[in-house]
Each structure stands twice: as structure tokens, then as C-alpha cells.
Amino acid sequence: MNSETITDIPLLRGPVALSHHFIRRFLHEGDRAVDATCGNGSDTLLLAELVGSSGRVWAFDIQQAAIDRSFQRLTEAGLAERVKLIRAGHETLSGHVTDNISLVVFNLGYLPGGDRSIITNPETTAKALEMSHACLKPGGILAVTIYPGHDGGERERHVVESWSAGLDARAFHVWRMGQLNVPADAPYFILIQKAA
Numbered sequence: 001m002n003s004e005t006i007t008d009i010p011l012l013r014g015p016v017a018l019s020h021h022f023i024r025r026f027l028h029e030g031d032r033a034v035d036a037t038c039g040n041g042s043d044t045l046l047l048a049e050l051v052g053s054s055g056r057v058w059a060f061d062i063q064q065a066a067i068d069r070s071f072q073r074l075t076e077a078g079l080a081e082r083v084k085l086i087r088a089g090h091e092t093l094s095g096h097v098t099d100n101i102s103l104v105v106f107n108l109g110y111l112p113g114g115d116r117s118i119i120t121n122p123e124t125t126a127k128a129l130e131m132s133h134a135c136l137k138p139g140g141i142l143a144v145t146i147y148p149g150h151d152g153g154e155r156e157r158h159v160v161e162s163w164s165a166g167l168d169a170r171a172f173h174v175w176r177m178g179q180l181n182v183p184a185d186a187p188y189f190i191l192i193q194k195a196a
């Protein structure tokens with residue numbers, strides 16, 4: 001039991017818990033997955049566990065501190081060899097990952113516990129989303145947690161929502177999920193599934 005579960009019941013406290021709930025449902029042994037913003041490595045660690053020893057994970061961050069922290073956590077868990085950590089912006093994704101991807105997770109905003117002035121940028125986020133959706137396999141997932149509350153967050157929300165809403169409904173299932181009993185600028189979650 002931890003702060004995310006009571007025995008085997010997931011606690012849906014905030015969008016990251018919801019994101020992990022979907023990730024656990026959709027990612028399987030042998031899959032190929034991407035963490036577009038590895039930060040402190042929590043999402044990367046989950047992806048590495050779920051894809052198993054026959055799977056592969058690519059994880060991006062522009063900050064060396066994030067790469068180092070993620071490497072440390074993966075090494076402690078004995079999962080580092082499943083993950084390629086890339087110190088580069090996710091807007092370079094198509095240079096590293098091409099096709100047959102089951103899941104791409106974005107956790108936007110700033111590094112928790114780090115420099116709050118280094119945040120994801122709406123323009124590069126949009127480029128990375130475009131590249132990510134192009135390499136999904138049928139049934140594959142984009143899981144995006146958005147933080148409208150910080151400086152620049154509202155503009156990023158607008159860019160991500162406009163891009164997501166513009167996807168062809170026959171080719172992608174696009175969902176927006178947010179808690180109703182929290183402030184209007186609280187973080188929330190967008191899930192996009194490529195149709196079969």
C-alpha cells in the first residue's frame with residue numbers, strides 16, 4: 001500500500017494518479033513507450049516496470065538534473081537498461097523514435113523541487129505532440145497532464161486543447177478529464193487514443 005493505492009484500489013487524487021491508472025491499463029510487456037518529460041523519473045519508472053525486460057522506453061528532458069535523478073531511480077530499481085535517457089527537448093522526438101509506440105506520456109510544467117522558471121513551452125510541446133501522435137500504433141495512447149495555474153500554463157492549455165480538438169474523430173479518440181471540485185486552474189488530464 002502507498003499514497004496511490006489502498007491495497008489494490010487506485011486512489012484518483014489528481015491527474016497524475018489518473019494518468020497512471022490509464023498507463024497501467026494500456027501498457028504491456030514488450031511494448032515501446034516514451035516519457036516526453038522525465039523530470040524526477042516517476043512516470044519513466046512506471047513505464048519501465050510495465051514494458052518489462054523485452055520492452056523499451058525513451059525518456060526526454062532538457063535538464064541534466066532531471067536526467068541524473070531519473071537515472072538514479074531507474075538504477076536503484078534495476079531497470080536502467082530498459083530506458084534510453086535523452087537530454088534533449090521532446091521536439092526532437094522523431095529523431096529518436098519512429099513508429100510502433102504504444103504510449104507517450106507528457107507531464108507538462110516545471111520540475112518539482114527544481115527551477116520553476118524552466119517550464120515546457122507551448123510551441124515545442126505542440127511539435128512534440130504532432131510527432132508523438134504520428135508514431136503511435138493502433139490503440140496507442142497519448143497521456144498529457146496539463147498545469148494551467150503557473151505562468152504560461154494557460155497559453156499551453158489553449159495550444160494543447162486546440163491541437164487535440166483538431167484531430168480527426170475517426171482516427172483519434174480524444175478525452176479531457178478534470179476534477180470538478182477543485183479550482184478552475186487546477187491540473188487536469190487529456191487522453192488521446194489512436195483508433196484501430
Ligand SMILES: C[S@@+](CC[C@H](N)C(=O)[O-])C[C@H]1O[C@@H](n2cnc3c(N)ncnc32)[C@H](O)[C@@H]1O
Nearest residue numbers: 037038039040041042043061089090107111120
Ligand atoms: C512536471 S515536470 C515532469 C515530471 C516527471 N514526469 C516526473 O514524473 O517527475 C516537467 C519537466 O519537463 C521538462 N521540460 C521542459 N521543456 C522540455 C522539453 N522541451 N522537452 C523535454 N522536457 C522538457 C522540465 O525540465 C521538467 O523536468
